[in-house]
Amino acid sequence: MGDTLLIRAGLLNPVDANRWTFHREGGLLLEGARIVDAGPLARFREHPASRVLDLDGVLVPGFVDVHIHWVQHHVRGRFQSDLMEWLREHIWPEEAGFEADDFARRHARAFFTDTVRAGTTQGMAYSSPHLSALRLAGEAARGDWLLGNAIMEKAAPEPLRRASPDNVDQVAPLLAELGTERYAITPRFALNCSAGLMRDLGDLARRENAFVQTHLSESVNEIREIRAAFPEAEDYTDVYDRAGLLGPRSVLGHCIHLSEREHDTLARRRAWIAHCPSSNEALGSGRMNLAAVRRHGTRYALASDVGAGPSHSMLHVMQRFLAQHRQAGETVTPQEALYRATLAGAECLGRGDRAGDLTPGKRADFVVLPAPDAGVAAEDWFEELLAGEARDLETRPLQTWIGGAPA
Ligand SMILES: [Zn+2]
The missing domain is CATH 3.20.20.140 (Metal-dependent hydrolases)
Structure with missing residues (x-):
């Protein structure tokens, strides 16, 4: 394996319209523009990454x-x-x-x-x-x-x-x-x-x-x-x-x-x-x-x-997605909002095999979002993150990475 970078941060990753995985302390291992591994940080204790970077936040797919x-x-x-x-x-x-x-x-x-x-x-x-x-x-x-x-x-x-x-x-x-x-x-x-x-x-x-x-x-x-x-x-x-x-x-x-x-x-x-x-x-x-x-x-x-x-802002779109359908009595979840704004979009554009989530083999496109306070459940944190005016949501992400580098 060549030059690798281990990013230590929270990880929130969509699985499908109903599920996501969340690691409050997670690791994302990159080699160049690609993700080679992702999961709970404990898994990376023994991993000899060339470099380690701590990001104070939670990573979600771009x-x-x-x-x-x-x-x-x-x-x-x-x-x-x-x-x-x-x-x-x-x-x-x-x-x-x-x-x-x-x-x-x-x-x-x-x-x-x-x-x-x-x-x-x-x-x-x-x-x-x-x-x-x-x-x-x-x-x-x-x-x-x-x-x-x-x-x-x-x-x-x-x-x-x-x-x-x-x-x-x-x-x-x-x-x-x-x-x-x-x-x-x-x-x-x-x-x-x-x-x-x-x-x-x-x-x-x-x-x-x-x-x-x-x-x-x-x-x-x-x-x-x-x-x-x-x-x-x-x-x-x-x-x-x-x-x-x-x-x-x-x-x-x-x-x-x-x-x-x-x-x-x-x-x-x-x-x-x-x-x-x-x-x-x-x-x-x-x-x-x-x-x-x-x-x-x-x-x-x-x-x-x-x-x-x-x-x-796709955070704003997710906010309106949840609000509009809830007002009409439909059941919609933050898990689905995240999936529809990430992996489903990549699948729609024929790129589901290359991007859209944080799994090995995919391009390292991700967003760093402000971390939850201790003890706050992922669902509550994510809904809170979607609250606010459009102009605030446009600058809520702390960083955006494209192809393994800050954009
Ligand atoms: Zn149009």
């Missing part, structure tokens, strides 16, 4: 945000109105500014500085339609990110339509250049694309085994417009299904107002839901039907949906 618009970060939480009005009056005019490289570069750097500070080490993000802004974000990225330029060939302001790809031949070379690990095919939502273009994008996604991100069933007004635009489809979900856009590498933001038939379709296609509770609260879009998602066994992970979501 957070994963599976649906965030990096180009809306600087206006996050600023506007509150119905989804369609919010997009058309505020957000789309704002995104047009990303045509300018200086503006895009500055905002990309600020975005990744802030997300790393808040403990996010992986994610999937929407860029504006502009190619140059997408490339600048790729250069500025810190952590492990999938990015896609929003495809908006119609029903959008002219500057965005002009910047957007309007056929698959403009998307395929980009996917080939950036690769399926970095580039996600991103039809913004069904109103912005023709059925023909979506079908071509669906074919491309299947052929190349590429990730797809889009929005599905966020607001009642949106659904009404979709029904009028696609009278041939059974429902909103069917618009994407007909296009071949639903598969195990499809990540669908929101999925709030789905019928049984639509839930069934998503589960059969093994698609992922990006569940965005803080965004849904902020825009008054409604609450995802968690009971239906569980009944159908549909896979889901948590996401901030900045800038409708008021904060990029």
Whole structure:
């Protein structure tokens, strides 16, 4: 074994939606960027690590945000109105500014500085339609990110339509250049694309085994417009299904107002839901039907949906996840919140074998959180940690490590 580092700290590690493991005094053994062992500290007494580092806190896996618009970060939480009005009056005019490289570069750097500070080490993000802004974000990225330029060939302001790809031949070379690990095919939502273009994008996604991100069933007004635009489809979900856009590498933001038939379709296609509770609260879009998602066994992970979501902090998203579903009488636990913001997110992004928890063989991406007082149970400590205003939660992590080094 080469140069190793033993970190002595608390360890909180998600196992699945119901369980975690907690060691008040734990050890995490790293070799370079990888975890080689993790567990109670006693296990490492005899271990000849090259170096030892004490961190005063509890390590949890780096957070994963599976649906965030990096180009809306600087206006996050600023506007509150119905989804369609919010997009058309505020957000789309704002995104047009990303045509300018200086503006895009500055905002990309600020975005990744802030997300790393808040403990996010992986994610999937929407860029504006502009190619140059997408490339600048790729250069500025810190952590492990999938990015896609929003495809908006119609029903959008002219500057965005002009910047957007309007056929698959403009998307395929980009996917080939950036690769399926970095580039996600991103039809913004069904109103912005023709059925023909979506079908071509669906074919491309299947052929190349590429990730797809889009929005599905966020607001009642949106659904009404979709029904009028696609009278041939059974429902909103069917618009994407007909296009071949639903598969195990499809990540669908929101999925709030789905019928049984639509839930069934998503589960059969093994698609992922990006569940965005803080965004849904902020825009008054409604609450995802968690009971239906569980009944159908549909896979889901948590996401901030900045800038409708008021904060990029995944601690804040976990707080709103627990609060929103508890208000509705659902049983949700801190164990599930942590799992949905870490390992489930990594699985959603096809990286469950490489990241998402603190187990041997995985990349050493983790967040150092303030330690509990003596005698406080892990559940109580974690819930306490999630309490507070979004702005405080954004800086609550003490440190973020990516690939075995402080970021
Ligand atoms: Zn979104």
